[in-house]
Amino acid sequence: MMDGWTTKLIRWLLYGSVLVLGLSFAVGHWVAPEAEWRVVLTPPTPVVSGGGSVWFVEGERGRLVEFGAGRGWLDVAAMSPWQDGWRTRQVVGRWIEKEGVGSARIHRASGLARVSYPDGFVLDRVEMSVLPGGPPCWVEARGDVVVFCSTGGVLYRYAFSGSRHPLAVGGRDPEPIAVVRAAGAPEVGEIHDLWRPYGMGGEGLYLASVRRPGARPRQATQEIWWLRLSEDGTELVDGGRLTEGEAGWMARFPVLGRRPSGGVWLAYLVREAQRPDWTLRVVPVEWEPENQSAPIRVSGTARDLVDGCAGSPPAFRADGRRVQIVRPEEGRWDARPRLESVELEDEEWESSRLARGLGVRPELPAF
Numbered sequence: 001m002m003d004g005w006t007t008k009l010i011r012w013l014l015y016g017s018v019l020v021l022g023l024s025f026a027v028g029h030w031v032a033p034e035a036e037w038r039v040v041l042t043p044p045t046p047v048v049s050g051g052g053s054v055w056f057v058e059g060e061r062g063r064l065v066e067f068g069a070g071r072g073w074l075d076v077a078a079m080s081p082w083q084d085g086w087r088t089r090q091v092v093g094r095w096i097e098k099e100g101v102g103s104a105r106i107h108r109a110s111g112l113a114r115v116s117y118p119d120g121f122v123l124d125r126v127e128m129s130v131l132p133g134g135p136p137c138w139v140e141a142r143g144d145v146v147v148f149c150s151t152g153g154v155l156y157r158y159a160f161s162g163s164r165h166p167l168a169v170g171g172r173d174p175e176p177i178a179v180v181r182a183a184g185a186p187e188v189g190e191i192h193d194l195w196r197p198y199g200m201g202g203e204g205l206y207l208a209s210v211r212r213p214g215a216r217p218r219q220a221t222q223e224i225w226w227l228r229l230s231e232d233g234t235e236l237v238d239g240g241r242l243t244e245g246e247a248g249w250m251a252r253f254p255v256l257g258r259r260p261s262g263g264v265w266l267a268y269l270v271r272e273a274q275r276p277d278w279t280l281r282v283v284p285v286e287w288e289p290e291n292q293s294a295p296i297r298v299s300g301t302a303r304d305l306v307d308g309c310a311g312s313p314p315a316f317r318a319d320g321r322r323v324q325i326v327r328p329e330e331g332r333w334d335a336r337p338r339l340e341s342v343e344l345e346d347e348e349w350e351s352s353r354l355a356r357g358l359g360v361r362p363e364l365p366a367f
Contacts, residue, residue: 037085038142040199045089046315047135048326048337049075054093055337056117057315057324064339067091067117073098074113078135081198082142091115092146094132095125112136112148114160124160128176135313137196137206139233147179147233153190153211155179157233182235192222195313197256200264202289204228204237205296207254209268212245221245224254224268226296242266242285242298248273256287256296257316257323259344266296267314267323270304278309280325280342305342317341 046057054077055064077093095113111128133151144160156176167174193209210225223245228238243251254268264287269278284300312326322341
């Protein structure tokens, strides 16, 4: 008799343990760990997205890991610069849901999705009246507030938790809040890219691609700017032009990288407005984030390195000696991306091997 009761007791204890573990796992996803549990990881994980797909670039060999968010279309995404107490991170990107098949598909809903990585657990799908046009940036390195540019070139802020909005529900903003220009801030045109130098200092500093006001679409000129937002991401308080754009030329997807000597370079893509492919351009800069009036300044000559890039942000590798670019596979812009690394020469541009198209080394995904 005792053996039977002992067996039942052990069995119920096992069932109880499994239940507790399951509840703990669920709570860990639905209730975000406190910010102090989060550890900022640098450099940030590069993300390649477009056409409804998202790939993360992992490891020194540039392993491509495809990532989805269940129902709907996810792209123009970014990964959180932090890892939480459950050793997970979060992915925030544009979410689009459609109904029907083929040419009969219709738009049903769109907005931002927040997804746990690497398990793919969907934390939020926030339907919005504005459509995100680029990857978001986290306002605080350990927080749950992001800023993003819309397809119309307007900056918005959205808090997934900790909102102080009077109509907030469950700590979330009721809708995206447009970033306003503070008194004395420069007039800025449409913003079509936004990038944050995580781990490099400079709280509130961002890089952006800005379209000159008043330009017609076929004569659009986009330039690289630095922007400074308020601590809560609700105001644009300062900014300045980094590159002088030529009429009809576009400069987009700016990123910073630290070289082995400690110097900082700016990398971005340029093209004529009516051409499909992009050229990688790099230039040395002075990075002084504590300088309120000019935290970043171009300090050298810009060079074009590689043609035929896809419209995806470049990324400096951890060693600071290479810049990773994305190429379309066999000329198809809707195919799985192919990564290549561009070898960077010395910082004084003393080598003649920086001629266009040289120094490119294909990197095959190591599956």
